[in-house]
Amino acid sequence: MQAKTNILSLPTQEFVHPGTRACTGCGLAIAYRVGLKALGKDTMLVVPPSCLTVLQGLFPVASTKLPCLNVTFASTAAAATGILATLKTQGKEHITVAAWAGDGGTSDIGLQALSGAAERGDNFIYFCYDNEGYMNTGVQRSGTTPIGAITANTPFKGKLQQKKDVPAIMAAHNLSYVATCSAAYPLDLYDKIKNCVNLPGTKYIHIHIPCPPGWGYDPRYGIKIGRLAVETGYYDLYEIINGEFKLTAASEKLVEKRKLVPVIEYFRAQSRFRILTDMQIADIQNQIDKKWAGYYKKDE
Amino acid sequence: MHIIENGNVAAALGVKLCRANVIAAYPITPQTPLTERLSEYVELGQMKAEYIPVESEHSALAVCIAASSAGARTFTATSANGLLYMHEQVQWASGARLPIVMCVVNRAVGAPWNVWNDQQDSISQRDTGWIQIYCSDHQQIIDSVIKAFWLAEKVSIPIMVCYDGYILSHTYMPFDLPEQEKVDAFLPPFKPDYALSPDEPANLNTVTLPDVRTDVKGELAHGYMEIRYLLQEELRTTLTAAAEAEKRFAGIFGRSGDPYIEPYRCDDADYVAVGLGSITYQLRVCVDLLRKEGIKVGIMGVRFYRPFPDAAIANALKGKKGVIVFEKALSYGYEGALASDLKSALYEHLAGAGTLPFVQNFILGIGGREIRTDDLTQALRAATKSRVSKEPAWIGLKL
Amino acid sequence: MGTRNYRRKTSHSENGPGDGGRTGSWRVERPVLDQSLCIPCKRNKEACFICWLFCPEIVISRTIPPKVDLEYCKGCGICAEECPTKAITMVDEAKFSEEDTEKKKKKD
Numbered sequence: 001m002q003a004k005t006n007i008l009s010l011p012t013q014e015f016v017h018p019g020t021r022a023c024t025g026c027g028l029a030i031a032y033r034v035g036l037k038a039l040g041k042d043t044m045l046v047v048p049p050s051c052l053t054v055l056q057g058l059f060p061v062a063s064t065k066l067p068c069l070n071v072t073f074a075s076t077a078a079a080a081t082g083i084l085a086t087l088k089t090q091g092k093e094h095i096t097v098a099a100w101a102g103d104g105g106t107s108d109i110g111l112q113a114l115s116g117a118a119e120r121g122d123n124f125i126y127f128c129y130d131n132e133g134y135m136n137t138g139v140q141r142s143g144t145t146p147i148g149a150i151t152a153n154t155p156f157k158g159k160l161q162q163k164k165d166v167p168a169i170m171a172a173h174n175l176s177y178v179a180t181c182s183a184a185y186p187l188d189l190y191d192k193i194k195n196c197v198n199l200p201g202t203k204y205i206h207i208h209i210p211c212p213p214g215w216g217y218d219p220r221y222g223i224k225i226g227r228l229a230v231e232t233g234y235y236d237l238y239e240i241i242n243g244e245f246k247l248t249a250a251s252e253k254l255v256e257k258r259k260l261v262p263v264i265e266y267f268r269a270q271s272r273f274r275i276l277t278d279m280q281i282a283d284i285q286n287q288i289d290k291k292w293a294g295y296y297k298k299d300e
Numbered sequence: 301m302h303i304i305e306n307g308n309v310a311a312a313l314g315v316k317l318c319r320a321n322v323i324a325a326y327p328i329t330p331q332t333p334l335t336e337r338l339s340e341y342v343e344l345g346q347m348k349a350e351y352i353p354v355e356s357e358h359s360a361l362a363v364c365i366a367a368s369s370a371g372a373r374t375f376t377a378t379s380a381n382g383l384l385y386m387h388e389q390v391q392w393a394s395g396a397r398l399p400i401v402m403c404v405v406n407r408a409v410g411a412p413w414n415v416w417n418d419q420q421d422s423i424s425q426r427d428t429g430w431i432q433i434y435c436s437d438h439q440q441i442i443d444s445v446i447k448a449f450w451l452a453e454k455v456s457i458p459i460m461v462c463y464d465g466y467i468l469s470h471t472y473m474p475f476d477l478p479e480q481e482k483v484d485a486f487l488p489p490f491k492p493d494y495a496l497s498p499d500e501p502a503n504l505n506t507v508t509l510p511d512v513r514t515d516v517k518g519e520l521a522h523g524y525m526e527i528r529y530l531l532q533e534e535l536r537t538t539l540t541a542a543a544e545a546e547k548r549f550a551g552i553f554g555r556s557g558d559p560y561i562e563p564y565r566c567d568d569a570d571y572v573a574v575g576l577g578s579i580t581y582q583l584r585v586c587v588d589l590l591r592k593e594g595i596k597v598g599i600m601g602v603r604f605y606r607p608f609p610d611a612a613i614a615n616a617l618k619g620k621k622g623v624i625v626f627e628k629a630l631s632y633g634y635e636g637a638l639a640s641d642l643k644s645a646l647y648e649h650l651a652g653a654g655t656l657p658f659v660q661n662f663i664l665g666i667g668g669r670e671i672r673t674d675d676l677t678q679a680l681r682a683a684t685k686s687r688v689s690k691e692p693a694w695i696g697l698k699l
Numbered sequence: 700m701g702t703r704n705y706r707r708k709t710s711h712s713e714n715g716p717g718d719g720g721r722t723g724s725w726r727v728e729r730p731v732l733d734q735s736l737c738i739p740c741k742r743n744k745e746a747c748f749i750c751w752l753f754c755p756e757i758v759i760s761r762t763i764p765p766k767v768d769l770e771y772c773k774g775c776g777i778c779a780e781e782c783p784t785k786a787i788t789m790v791d792e793a794k795f796s797e798e799d800t801e802k803k804k805k806k807d
Binding site for chain 1: 321324350354355356358359363364366367368369372374388392496498500501502504505508514515516
């Protein structure tokens, strides 16, 4: 396992140029920058329509220094498979293939291709950067939008359905590696990529991405809000390695601490949750407490 | 060496001889034996290729697009609704200028479900910027697959090699199996102008603006419109490259024909029957019969449908009294697509230079409705007497 | 020759900064560093660099002192929020354009 990286041991080489079209304070920009440091120069990227498409630049300027194939919305994982196949025929299997798709491109339109690739055991890392909505097209709801969130097409009642648990879906494919990460914990993301890059088959990493315009907060609080999601026990950082579940990093520490920040603090920090009633929040708090009671029990 | 095999196997043998090294396919009747045979070759080690059993046709072409972008020679095959499901990727492949070869085993499209032969599937893709070749027998299938790889890689445009489901895919015919050495001489290894790799990183096919924009070197780069224009321009010049392919092929394999059309008893004909694929061979029986009755009729099989060889077709029909177009597909809301294209070619090249031949459009064989040679002969005979209808006339309808 | 040929007919982008233009123009406030509070500055050795880590735009240099590339800094304020010693404050951009205008007036 990778020894824990700290800021001073993080490689300094950058794989993204400044001056991208990403929003001010974009959480993806932080995760993507550190993610590419972990992947390194011998990487080929696959990106569907998403915020990342725009961040990576409009023709003829690319802000990414790595080779990247832009593909249709539903086909991210299939395209990763295709690149892998060519690398095999060329004897260049030392090159890492990494797909970076948004939550819409993963949990909704891209799920079929992802499931197919995972079932075939195609050897690439699939990153789902989850800003919990179709943010690039103006904040429409996606499968991973949490319950109660106001979006452009759940404008008054908020999303009525639960957040789709994509890591659990991927874990059901018997993958060698499934992990959850957050843009607020970039060093944890770096280490998890290093942990899994040499494991066989499809690896799945789900990254929680705070989004200022989509979630409704002053951009400066992005990291704070990302941390709150974890410290409230609402979003957990874990690894599932060959089927074995393990809380990690800040989430692991919470098991020791036995104290969660009340989730209402997370919700009140974002205007997208403004219509959540106290009763609904209490309900969600209940569910979180139950989940963590389970974690505490396992720990005993 | 002559062998007897079915059309799907002829296609598979062509792909094997061309040393395609990434194959992705999803099963759909009547294409399945083609890709099954390819998986046999790969598992037996007779083909050095990655065979990927994808979970949908959309993904099949997605795999090929990505693999081709990274520099592999790729192949897929499909029919009907599989092709329709791929449509987004079909448009993508041509816009990305990738030399993918795909066999379309022609089958009727849903709704309602129908697994038998007509050509609505590939005809509905004619605007996508792919090259489309139609085959009338197994020799043409295997030869067209071989020529297709060469042509696609020469012009960087993907190619659909189409042949009739069941009628050709599942029937057995003798044909010459080209030798591997000769195919290697005809088709050298794939050397793309650019292959995506960390050695020369680039960002491919990202959002492209309406107008031109300066690149990182300070030079003005083409915009979306220029990229699309070049696809159109290079599709038109493909007609020349197709003739070159035919010549090269003839030089190495000793057989050739017209690259665009396949004429039969046309030279002295007053009336010419036109079609795509196996129907043009079935028509030969009718034509021979009508000739005995003294009717001077011939056949023009159209081999290249896109890019449309308008000049060649118009030239071949110059001075004819009538053209009878038999089609297993149509552009719903108007008429047969081939008839429309043909009329426009006649108008473009022959208007004002004497009388234009009349064009009679027949629609038949839809959803695999049996095409009885007697009905064909009757229709052809009637049309040579006088134009039967302005609207397309349907043969074999049982209202 | 090959790649150039391909580039003419496809959407093929090479990498460089400023795809979004001079994104520094997006700012309404800019980060200002008080070196007396900045940990690497005080220790005069590599330390902290949290501002460098969390900058979404990669415009803060990993140097002593950290420097902000104002050509591209969008003024998100994450560096100010995350700095453990509050060494960075976000200052209204108008103040700086006022100063620039004053400087210009003095010149003319």
